[in-house]
Amino acid sequence: MGPPKLTKFQKAGIALTVASLCVSRERRKKRYWVRKWLLLRKKISHMSIMYYLEPEDFSNFLRMGSDSFEELLRMVTPLIKKQDTVMRESITPKERLVVTLRVLATGQTYEDLKFSSIISPQILSKIIPETCWAIYRCLRHYIKMPATENEWRNTAEEFEKKWHFPHCVGAIDGKHIAIEKPSGSGSEFHNYKKFFSVVLLGVVNANYEFIYVNTGTNGSVSDGGVLKTTNLYTKLMSGELNLPPPSNLPGTTTSAPYVFVGDSAFAINRNIMKPYPFKGINHDQRIFNYRLSRARRVVENAFGILAARFRIFRRNISVDVENVDAIVLACCSLHNYLRKKRSRYVHNKFIDRESISKTLFSRGAWRQETPALVSLEKCNERQRNVEGNNVRNTFAHFFNHEGSVSFQNEMINVIPLDTN
Structure with missing residues (x-):
């Protein structure tokens, strides 16, 4: 006995299912986890201009001098550093500290800050409190x-x-x-x-x-x-x-x-x-x-x-x-x-x-x-x-x-x- 014969309607249904699966696969290939411009953080974020700021401008930017910033970064890094994964690179401790200091210094909303930090508001809402607690833990003895x-x-x-x-x-x-x-x-x-x-x-x-x-x-x-x-x-x-x-x-x-x-x-x-x-x-x-x-x-x-x-x-x-x-x-x-x-x-x-x-x-x-x-x-x-x-x-x-x-x-x- 061989396999049962399919009617023409069953054959048409199978063909339609296979076609839809192929289309959905093609669509999945074109989807991104984040918006395209958020993938350009290393190229176009405010981090790129920090290297060119004069001392006075740096102080206005973060409310502290570069020496104080580097010292603070060394203190908080063990508390806020995240591991990279095979899926994506983590946001670095320096980026986390800079964006937190910008929020404190300017009072910008997360929606505004996403365009200069190139970090989504959802991630910012997690980064800012976590980094603030880290700052306090490192400096509370002051x-x-x-x-x-x-x-x-x-x-x-x-x-x-x-x-x-x-x-x-x-x-x-x-x-x-x-x-x-x-x-x-x-x-x-x-x-x-x-x-x-x-x-x-x-x-x-x-x-x-x-x-x-x-x-x-x-x-x-x-x-x-x-x-x-x-x-x-x-x-x-x-x-x-x-x-x-x-x-x-x-x-x-x-x-x-x-x-x-x-x-x-x-x-x-x-x-x-x-x-x-x-x-x-x-x-x-x-x-x-x-x-x-x-x-x-x-x-x-x-x-x-x-x-x-x-x-x-x-x-x-x-x-x-x-x-x-x-x-x-x-x-x-x-x-x-x-x-x-x-x-x-x-x-x-x-x-x-x-x-x-x-x-x-x-x-x-x-x-x-x-x-x-x-x-x-x-x-x-x-x-x-x-x-x-x-x-x-x-x-x-x-x-x-x-x-x-x-x-x-x-x-x-x-x-x-x-x-x-």
Whole structure:
């Protein structure tokens, strides 16, 4: 017996199937995994111009000099390097770091950046957070809070020398960082300024360097309440920060504790100083407010420098909310890293300046621009603490007598004491 005979309709069906398979094979041969121009990354991406940039242009391009970039690249390479496969070559660590620094420096969206980086937005959405976490892991030791009494005293000595506020161990402030509304979050991240945000709380030393940062608290937390959610506050209240015990103010027998200085967004206590209420204020209280404002401005200016150098803070950050922390922490650690590595990182135009001889105050350039980081809501004065008020009165008496400086009476008439 031979094979069964096929009807003419069955033969026609087989022929049609074979023809369609041949056509589909031809079509598969012409398909690409990516768009053709994305295959030209080595020839036409922004990487090709980096070799021709002058030092100043390179610094503007990546917000750091070539030496700092190469050092950072060596640090992060083991964390972000990927293996090549038989199918395609991986994106190199240098390309990953460059494109991440460009996002932080410019605030470009992934859709915009794909045309200069020649990397698809889908890949960028994975590269940027991963590289930001790698940057933070490598540089987080630059954000170092004093751990011993002697280290805290050294920090206080710098504040006394540069800003004439003895026993000050840090300036504290919080800012709202604008984000796109997280899906399904309701009003959880909606703040009092009517936009969606997460809160960045920072403590800064006398040199505009962050010694503590906390980020991720949803923007609906206001009245300085974000501080109470941090481990900094927990350790401060329990005495675990190792602050030095109270000691005499310079040239006096009056004892005072070591304190952080902040604005009206924070509740006062024995270790956190804030301004006197501006309503009905007297001369001695105005002097205290000026001296506190002079020390506190270092943290405002640190945030201003951060937003001027890393323009991603000048728009709504449009990434998954769990990746916002990576961007913020990477920028803060880069700020400290570059503050120590580059003498020209902080330009005079970025910061507030006092001309004591001419009795003038010049606002930093960041204050004239559209606000990038919005201050926390001011707290209700009923939150004042009796012990904190006593400490504030002690400092006010000191600043008006033994601790007075020659320029304070003139400067209180030209300084905007509440710069928020």
